[in-house]
Amino acid sequence: MSFLRIKGLYKHFGEVAAVNGIDLEVNEGEFFTLLGSSGCGKTTTLRMVGGLEKPDRGEILLGDRCIVSQSKGIFIKPEKRDMGMVFQSYALWPHMTVFENVAYPLKVRGVKRAQVAEKVLPALELVGLAGYEDRPVPALSGGQQQRVALARALVFSPSVLLLDEPLSNLDARLREEMRRELKDLQRRVGVTVLFVTHDQMEALSLSDRIAIMNHGQLEQVGSPEDVYYRPSTSFARDFLGRIFALSGRIASVSEQGLVVELRDAGGAALRVRREGLPSSAMLKRAVGQQVMVAIRPEQIAVWPSPPDGQDNVVAATLKSSQFLGDHYEYTVGIGGESRVIGSALRPPPAGQQIFLELKEEEITLWPTA
Amino acid sequence: MAETNAAAVKMRSGAWSGSLNGGTLLMALLIGAMGFYVVYPLLLILVNSFNIATIAEPPVYGLQAWRDAFSEPGIWRALWNSVRIGIVLQVVALPMGILISWLLARTNVPFAAGFEFCFWISFILPNLATTFGWMLLLDPHTGLINSWLKTMPFLGGLNFDIYSFPGIIWTHVVANGISTKVMLMTPAFRRMDARMEEASRMSGANTWRTMVRITVPMMTPIIVVVFLLSVIRIFSSFETELLLGVPWGFYVYSTKIVDLARQEPPLVNQAAALGSVILLFLVAFIPMQRRLIARRQFTTVTGQFKPKLVDLGAWKYPATVFLGLVVFLLDVVPVLSVLGGSFMVRFGFFNLPRTWTLEYWTMAINDPRIIMALKNTLIVAVSAGLVGAFIFSLIAYVLVRTKLPGRGILDSICWLPSAIPGVLAGLGLLWLFLGTPVFRPFYGTLFLLVIASVLGGVTLSTQILKANFVQLGSELEEASRMHGAGFWRTYFKIVLPLMAQTMILIGVIKFMFAAQHASAIILLATSDTRTLSLLALDQVAAGYREVASITVILIMAMTLGLALIARSFGLKVGIRAE
Numbered sequence: 014m015s016f017l018r019i020k021g022l023y024k025h026f027g028e029v030a031a032v033n034g035i036d037l038e039v040n041e042g043e044f045f046t047l048l049g050s051s052g053c054g055k056t057t058t059l060r061m062v063g064g065l066e067k068p069d070r071g072e073i074l075l076g077d078r079c080i081v082s083q084s085k086g087i088f089i090k091p092e093k094r095d096m097g098m099v100f101q102s103y104a105l106w107p108h109m110t111v112f113e114n115v116a117y118p119l120k121v122r123g124v125k126r127a128q129v130a131e132k133v134l135p136a137l138e139l140v141g142l143a144g145y146e147d148r149p150v151p152a153l154s155g156g157q158q159q160r161v162a163l164a165r166a167l168v169f170s171p172s173v174l175l176l177d178e179p180l181s182n183l184d185a186r187l188r189e190e191m192r193r194e195l196k197d198l199q200r201r202v203g204v205t206v207l208f209v210t211h212d213q214m215e216a217l218s219l220s221d222r223i224a225i226m227n228h229g230q231l232e233q234v235g236s237p238e239d240v241y242y243r244p245s246t247s248f249a250r251d252f253l254g255r256i257f258a259l260s261g262r263i264a265s266v267s268e269q270g271l272v273v274e275l276r277d278a279g280g281a282a283l284r285v286r287r288e289g290l291p292s293s294a295m296l297k298r299a300v301g302q303q304v305m306v307a308i309r310p311e312q313i314a315v316w317p318s319p320p321d322g323q324d325n326v327v328a329a330t331l332k333s334s335q336f337l338g339d340h341y342e343y344t345v346g347i348g349g350e351s352r353v354i355g356s357a358l359r360p361p362p363a364g365q366q367i368f369l370e371l372k373e374e375e376i377t378l379w380p381t382a
Numbered sequence: 383m384a385e386t387n388a389a390a391v392k393m394r395s396g397a398w399s400g401s402l403n404g405g406t407l408l409m410a411l412l413i414g415a416m417g418f419y420v421v422y423p424l425l426l427i428l429v430n431s432f433n434i435a436t437i438a439e440p441p442v443y444g445l446q447a448w449r450d451a452f453s454e455p456g457i458w459r460a461l462w463n464s465v466r467i468g469i470v471l472q473v474v475a476l477p478m479g480i481l482i483s484w485l486l487a488r489t490n491v492p493f494a495a496g497f498e499f500c501f502w503i504s505f506i507l508p509n510l511a512t513t514f515g516w517m518l519l520l521d522p523h524t525g526l527i528n529s530w531l532k533t534m535p536f537l538g539g540l541n542f543d544i545y546s547f548p549g550i551i552w553t554h555v556v557a558n559g560i561s562t563k564v565m566l567m568t569p570a571f572r573r574m575d576a577r578m579e580e581a582s583r584m585s586g587a588n589t590w591r592t593m594v595r596i597t598v599p600m601m602t603p604i605i606v607v608v609f610l611l612s613v614i615r616i617f618s619s620f621e622t623e624l625l626l627g628v629p630w631g632f633y634v635y636s637t638k639i640v641d642l643a644r645q646e647p648p649l650v651n652q653a654a655a656l657g658s659v660i661l662l663f664l665v666a667f668i669p670m671q672r673r674l675i676a677r678r679q680f681t682t683v684t685g686q687f688k689p690k691l692v693d694l695g696a697w698k699y700p701a702t703v704f705l706g707l708v709v710f711l712l713d714v715v716p717v718l719s720v721l722g723g724s725f726m727v728r729f730g731f732f733n734l735p736r737t738w739t740l741e742y743w744t745m746a747i748n749d750p751r752i753i754m755a756l757k758n759t760l761i762v763a764v765s766a767g768l769v770g771a772f773i774f775s776l777i778a779y780v781l782v783r784t785k786l787p788g789r790g791i792l793d794s795i796c797w798l799p800s801a802i803p804g805v806l807a808g809l810g811l812l813w814l815f816l817g818t819p820v821f822r823p824f825y826g827t828l829f830l831l832v833i834a835s836v837l838g839g840v841t842l843s844t845q846i847l848k849a850n851f852v853q854l855g856s857e858l859e860e861a862s863r864m865h866g867a868g869f870w871r872t873y874f875k876i877v878l879p880l881m882a883q884t885m886i887l888i889g890v891i892k893f894m895f896a897a898q899h900a901s902a903i904i905l906l907a908t909s910d911t912r913t914l915s916l917l918a919l920d921q922v923a924a925g926y927r928e929v930a931s932i933t934v935i936l937i938m939a940m941t942l943g944l945a946l947i948a949r950s951f952g953l954k955v956g957i958r959a960e
Binding site: 063064065066090091092093094095096097098100101102104105106107108109117118121122162165166169175 | 575577578580581582583584585586587588591595596599600602690
């Protein structure tokens with residue numbers, strides 16, 4: 014059974030629907046991410062889970078316990094929800110030392126003085142801040158403050174850890190480092206995490222599952238691979254990374270999938286498997302329908318000559334290339350249009366023909382208007 | 383203005399590069415004028431505390447004044463009384479101020495904006511008005527509340543006496559004790575990052591605990607500033623003690639000085655000795671005060687998220703009632719009381735054959751003393767407003783925009799008056815004018831009162847102006863300089879028009895200060911140059927309460943009325959701690 018359930022959640026700020034009907038189930042011990050651009054309602058959703066905002070409609074359940082329900086008139090105050098939270102600004106109290114900040118949740122729970130230290134020190138050790146107990150908080154670097162905030166949120170073994178863009182205030186290198194540490198930490202502690210971010214890389218690398226949000230609604234929920242390679246909505250497809258797209262029409266339909274005849278590239282035909290097809294509501298799967306074939310650019314295999322025995326190959330002209338250190342960026346022309354792809358293959362001279370292999374199981378198909 | 387014109391000529395000929403000489407001259411003039419005006423009178427007090435001759439005679443130096451002053455137990459008692467009032471007042475008013483600021487800024491208490499406005503009204507209400515209003519209610523013999531209590535079945539034995547130590551404390555609390563703190567602290571509470579509180583809630587602490595453990599400690603810097611500012615002002619308090627203490631022989635620092643200086647023969651030298659003690663003490667405080675106010679808050683300002691207010695739940699209702707009651711005591715009671723006092727035949731006597739009357743108003747309108755006091759007040763207040771706005775804008779401009787040497791000195795001089803009790807400043811000016819033969823003819827003229835009134839609120843005015851100049855950005859003026867205008871042309875054509883709003887605000891503040899404060903001018907005025915506030919004090923002392931309430935109403939109408947008009951034009955007359 015899922016651990017944290019959100020049912021039909023609505024929240025309006027004035028005229029604006031910040032959260033417009035959300036249903037979610039988060040499993041115990043899961044690292045669950047709400048991903049979306051700013052203003053999509055992800056932080057509001059997180060704050061409603063934490064009890065910092067009251068929903069206009071809907072309910073949230075933690076295990077069997079209903080923590081907020083508009084219709085039943087239930088609202089458990091934030092301090093009674095037993096959740097830890099790390100804020101974007103960390104919200105460390107500047108009038109307290111590191112130790113006092115982390116000890117605070119224990120003290121308000123009436124933990125005895127001796128046991129407070131027994132819990133705070135391991136928590137600080139967990140986040141790699143052993144020995145920093147007596148430091149005043151403002152004297153710490155951003156990364157260190159981040160760790161204190163984490164320790165404070167974890168020290169009382171909360172049932173859920175809420176993370177509100179905790180990495181966004183760090184510089185790029187520190188962010189990568191903290192990302193690895195955060196994932197490692199969650200694995201060791203085993204706490205259920207609800208994570209809010211606008212950064213696709215963070216979401217993809219950290220999460221067990223991701224919910225992509227847009228305009229207060231869920232676009233897609235699934236594993237990082239799912240949402241990245243098999244986006245179910247055009248928003249999810251475009252938000253998560255670059256795509257390589259070709260237009261065409263459906264030439265034939267069969268049990269295994271269908272064949273698309275490309276408009277450019279000399280009328281080459283591509284086979285597309287079933288799982289690459291979006292829901293039937295969007296695609297009627299009728300012969301003759303105009304469609305768009307999409308694939309993540311890095312999934313394309315580049316060949317200097319037509320590969321033997323491989324289907325789904327498209328010929329293209331190499332217009333130019335750039336060396337980017339770990340790979341090359343190719344600008345290729347297909348039927349008069351330019352597209353950018355990446356490849357480790359050392360590029361042939363510009364103007365030469367190359368061959369792009371789009372594996373049938375990696376292609377997704379989208380109806381065009 | 384002759385000297386500034388000379389400076390202007392020099393400035394223009396110098397243009398950009400040569401402006402250093404003109405600028406230095408200007409700076410020298412400003413420092414000289416302000417020094418003569420602010421520092422020299424205080425030095426005179428210090429020097430003359432060692433003078434045993436009277437003011438107009440050639441000085442004879444000796445320690446007699448000090449010996450006399452401090453062998454009299456009354457002086458020590460007066461000093462101790464000031465300290466005692468200050469301490470008890472802070473103990474009562476500071477926690478109240480913190481609680482109210484928190485309620486107004488951090489919680490969803492209803493009508494928060496309306497309540498805040500009421501505290502502003504209370505802040506604007508002259509001390510004299512509040513004190514007088516409560517006098518009418520809590521006089522042990524004729525006080526309205528006491529008369530009511532006598533008719534009550536079980537409370538008959540209860541009788542409040544406002545002419546007492548608790549009475550003075552009470553009056554201070556309801557006059558400015560609470561409202562000043564609310565005015566200073568509410569904006570700071572409002573700017574605090576709400577996530578600090580949310581983090582506490584998420585850690586398991588409830589609303590009350592979060593307030594006590596997180597919000598208030600985070601606000602400690604501003605609370606300390608407010609506290610210290612109040613401490614520095616302990617010795618400035620005057621009108622309330624004059625009305626409520628002197629009748630039963632209870633003196634504080636400021637009333638004692640006035641008492642000494644007004645005795646027959648006047649003991650001005652003793653007054654100077656007493657003045658010097660606190661002067662030295664306060665001067666030591668000024669650098670600290672300056673640092674406190676100049677320091678920026680590091681923790682509280684973040685602008686990422688709309689501040690989320692604490693939901694009080696059912697506590698909302700008692701909180702509203704509490705605030706309503708406080709506001710009632712601070713605003714409604716004194717105002718109604720003073721109004722009632724002017725229209726009732728005998729204040730509080732509702733069962734007389736004739737209860738209400740316009741007799742006193744008719745009397746007042748035809749009373750040449752009131753008319754003259756009104757005229758005097760308007761002349762003094764308007765002049766102070768105009769002169770103050772102009773001079774202090776120039777000083778602030780020079781401090782912010784130029785790199786002239788001596789800015790530190792000028793700035794320090796501007797900080798001085800804020801800590802100096804009005805009575806002391808008045809005493810210094812008295813010496814300056816009576817002791818310097820050239821100036822002696824000015825004694826007994828309104829000019830002297832204008833001079834003293836301009837001094838009031840110097841620190842506040844320059845601080846506000848400086849902040850506005852900093853905000854304005856220097857490009858607009860630089861553009862004027864680059865297009866060929868000199869310092870003065872830029873100042874008059876670019877700076878002043880852009881600063882018009884702030885200048886009006888300063889003028890309004892100066893006007894209000896001049897119209898309501900008695901302490902700075904009480905030693906300088908004669909019976910011909912009495913202002914309304916001085917007249918009111920004399921009327922109360924003589925027992926003409928009904929007429930006094932009319933005088934107080936006039937002061938109230940002028941100050942509060944002007945403040946309300948200014949506010950309706952978007953100028954918020956007030957104080958800031960940062």
